[in-house]
Amino acid sequence: MSYAIVYSSRTGNTAQLAQAVREALPQEGCSYFGEPHAEALSVDIIYVGFWTDKGTCDEQTAHFLQGLTNQKVFLFGTAGFGGAPAYFKQILDRVKANLAAGVEVMGTYMCQGKMPQVVRDRYEAMEESPRRTAMLENFDRALSHPDQGDLDALKQAVAK
C-alpha cells in the first residue's frame, strides 16, 4: 500500500500529529510527506492534516481537498477548542464538504491544540463574564495539547 501524508500547520500542533501518523505506518509505503502538493495525489491513501480556522479546515487544506477526485483519505486535525465531541464532528462535517462524491473517508481524528499567548491576552482584556471565564479555562486546558495521549490515540486510529 502506498500512502502520502500532507499537512498544514501554522504553529506546529498539526505537524506533531503528522509525525505520529508517519511513525504509525510502514516507512516503505510513504511516497510523500509534507505540505499539500500535487505529488501526493497518486497513492492509495492520503492522510490529510489540518488546523481549524473559523470552524473549518485552513484554506490550504480546503484547496487540496477540493482537488481530490477518487482517492481514499484519512482526515486528522487540531482545534483550539476541545472537550465536546460534537464540536469536532461539526468541524469534520464542514471539512468533508470539500470532498467530491468519489472520495472515500477511511477515518478521522481530532484533538485540541494549544493557541498562542496573544489569544489569552485578548480574552483577558474582555469584560468579566461566564463566557470569558470559559474561554480562559479552555485556553489553559489546550496548553498541554497535543499530548502523548492524543498522539497515541491517533496512532491507534491510523493503524486500524
Ligand SMILES: Cc1cc2nc3c(=O)[nH]c(=O)nc-3n(C[C@H](O)[C@H](O)[C@H](O)COP(=O)(O)O)c2cc1C
Ligand atoms: C487565525 C486562527 C483562527 C482559528 N480559528 C479557530 C476556530 O475557529 N476554532 C478552533 O477551535 N480553533 C481555532 N484556532 C486555533 C487553532 O486551530 C489551533 O491552535 C490549532 O491547533 C493550530 O494548529 P497548528 O499549530 O498546526 O497551526 C484558530 C487559530 C488561528 C491562528
